[in-house]
Amino acid sequence: MARSALVTGGSRGIGLAIARELAAGGDDVAVTYRSGEPPEGLLGVHCDITDTAQVDAAFTRVEEEQGPVEVLVANAGITKDQLMLLMSEDDFTSVLDTNLTGTFRVVKRAVRGMLRRRRGGRIVLISSVVGLMGSGGQVNYAASKAGLVGFGRSLARELGSRGITVNIVAPGFIETDMTAALPEERAAEIKKNVPLGRFGSTGEIAAAVRFLTGENAGYITGAVIPVDGGLGMGH
Ligand SMILES: NC(=O)c1ccc[n+]([C@@H]2O[C@H](COP(=O)([O-])OP(=O)(O)OC[C@H]3O[C@@H](n4cnc5c(N)ncnc54)[C@H](OP(=O)(O)O)[C@@H]3O)[C@@H](O)[C@H]2O)c1
Secondary structure: OOOEEEEOOOOOHHHHHHHHHHHHOOOEEEEEEOOOOOOOOOEEEEOOOOOHHHHHHHHHHHHHHHOOOOEEEEOOOOOOOOOHHHOOHHHHHHHHHHHHHHHHHHHHHHHHHHHHHOOOEEEEEEOOHHHHHOOOOOHHHHHHHHHHHHHHHHHHHHHHHHOEEEEEEEEOOEOOHHHHOOOHHHHHHHHHHOOOOOOEOHHHHHHHHHHHHOHHHOOOOOOEEEEOOOOOOOO
16 A cells, blocks of 8 residues: 655655655655755645744645655755854754754654554654764764764654654765765765765665665664765764
8 A cells, every 4th residue: 555655855856866766666755845846746745844834734735635644754954064163153053953953843743643643654864974974064964964863763762662663864975966066176085985986876865765664674773874885884
């Protein structure tokens, strides 16, 4: 039977690839989008995850259209890179508010429905290799992505007895708008440090997410799965 899945930030990049992969696996898939048009063939719900009322409204719409969310992928995220001494407090808190607190808002709303349904659920949080290794110029982003690991593992403990798994995917450098913004020399330098010698594709992240939300991953929770070409060596 088709499950009701929701991917935040699913109108482009990694989120869109995840949404398409879950749909290919037979799930009914909704995506949140903020700007532009929602992707064809998926249920698009307008939502800014920094606003609790918008998150609530988006879930209500998804519940009406395809039933309570059984599979949640918290993918929406932003960067605002700057060296720490030059970083404004707003650049720090706004990245935390989207990447970490935004995930809290979305996951909290999803879990309510999962508990009410009493049939378990799957939650995947999209972190980053940078959260585990650190990265100069990204104290805000790295803190938010490291925070997702503690958040996800704590939640995995809270929800395990209810049959809800919570896992974290930590992508390395993936070809999307986010990495297209990197200067060419910086991209070349990064590739030198990736054992597999290239950036990853969005499909490679989507495949890991599909596995974690699938039947074969029923005994995996609280895990951090790196999909990074070896950059983080398993961390
Ligand atoms: N690309 C990489 O190399 C890489 C590596 C590690 C981790 N990641 C993580 O993977 C996730 C997806 O990255 P990506 O490269 O696909 O990024 P992207 O192309 O920049 O897309 C980001 C997505 O997040 C959405 N979003 C941002 N702020 C939001 C908000 N306040 N409310 C709702 N949606 C919001 C965007 O919506 P709009 O289209 O409306 O702006 C967009 O759909 C992010 O969490 C990122 O940190 C990416």
